[in-house]
Amino acid sequence: MSQTQGGFTKQKARNIFWGGSVFFALLFTALIVNTEQHIPQRSHAADITPAVVRGKAVWETRNCIGCHTLLGEGAYFAPELGNVIERRGGEFVKAWIKAQPSGAPGRRQMPNFNLNEQQLDDLVEFLKWTGQVNTEKWPPNIEG
């Protein structure tokens, strides 16, 4: 083969693949182990109350991520909510959720999820906790 003149064989290519992949997979694993040790402090894990846990379940079972972003991840159809408590306050968030859908013609509509007071409070607790996470100063400004 003309390509093998440099002595670069398929076996060498395969060895680079295996050696490289295994090396980086191990390095990645080591970094994840290290990261795990930082997470409790960076996320204020001690503040994860039962209300925060229940709030996360409310968040998940209403598929909020299907329209909103949370810490920048999710759908890009509706506002970022990682800092929504800071931006709007908990009471506003609860009132907003209860008032949906707005029914304004042509505007994006948020469904009404018929949450009870407990669920609303839990959701706010979850978002409040999320707002405390050390995100390396993201988002750049309050608008998210």
Place this chain on the structure above:
Amino acid sequence: MKPIALKYKSQAVAKLYFIAALALFAGQIIFGLSLGLQYVIGDFLFPYIPFNQARMVHTNLLIVWLLFGFMGAAYYIVPEETETELWSPKLAVALFWIFLVAGALTIVGYLAVPYAKLAELTGNELLQTMGREFLEQPLPTKLGIVVVAVGFMLNLTMTMLKGRKTSVGLVLMLGLWGLTLLFLFSFVNPHNLVRDKMYWWFVVHLWVEGVWELILGALLAFVLVKTTGVDREVIDKWLYIIIAFALMTGILGTGHHFYFIGLPGYWKTIGSVFSAMEPIPFFMMTVFAFNMVQRRRREHPNQAAVTWALGTSVIGFLGAGLWGFIHTLSPVNYYTHGTQVTAAHGHLAFYGAYVLVVITMISYAMPILRGREANPLRAQALEKKSFWTMSIGMGVMVLALTGAGVLQVWLQRLPTSGAMSFMATQDQLATFYWVRIAGGVIFLLGLLMYLASFFVGASAEELAQQPAHGGKGLKAAPAQRA
């Protein structure tokens, strides 16, 4: 149009998978259009199909149809590479129906009942895994996916064990095993959102920027082996180097998702450095595909498949490589994170790398599964037109979304004081969103052309010419490439 028989009878199961893949693809695009419309006509289809429901259907259909495509491809490739029949064609057919019915029920579930009700009905309480982007499937569906994947891998592995072991076969298997094992992280959902997000990327990133690239490389290499006749030794070497770079950059490249979700700051450096190199394997793929076609030793009658193969190598590089690079460095991503720039990249990358490689495979294998070496020339011409139409449609969409993203960053993210709110910004992006819909309509047109190409027969001249060439190659098809 030379008649040809399958080398291994059991390869025939691939046909079911390919047909299902294309049907679900069409569904994905329809829902995509409705989502695009909701961006400009906010209450379109509300309250019947709220945005979040349509989006779940759109993204889940994408994943599922690509999986059907990969599975069909594997059922076609593995017998041919191992030179033996599938271990159990019956299992392959049974798993097909299980997967299809489970998938259809899940989609019906998304559309028919409120998501919270679906969670309740399907026992989300037992193990809470729902409500996370792309992993919205109810618990029974997730378990079903595991069952199907394990059965599928068992079938292929047993086939592999009794036959010849080629590099293409091994790389494909490695990619599929990786896909299966990494999916298990979809069951990991810690209470701590930060940890939840970190492990979520083990599925999402390590699939599309990790093990799926192995599958992509293997499918592309297989089709190039078959259509160019270039020596396997050469193609295998390229394949190994490409996937080596894919994993050496892609594994630590996961860090580009770890910048702003609560993980340590060192990921900003690691993610930036390694993900900046992620375009390398995609660039190599482009060079590889063009090189092999240039050095071809035969004129394969299926030139449409060659067009798709070259297309995936180029658009994969543009979408995954270039559009990924523009927002991957952490100082840039600080402003673009969670904007329409991400949407632009996501669309072009999935289309270029994965949609096109599955179509490459379907375009190569489907004629043979239908008993002929290649499609009639008129059908191939339509396929090529559909390639260009879809690609132009996608190009329009991606440029529009990129424009929207840049403006969004300008209005909402860059100002340190007096930044525009999210919704006010969205109003300013309406023109871009309309252009995006136009791109989507062109894309749908291209897809319909592709589907139509399956029903186009040979012209009278081509039929008349047929007995004239029983030999190799096809005189009537002068190397029309891309």
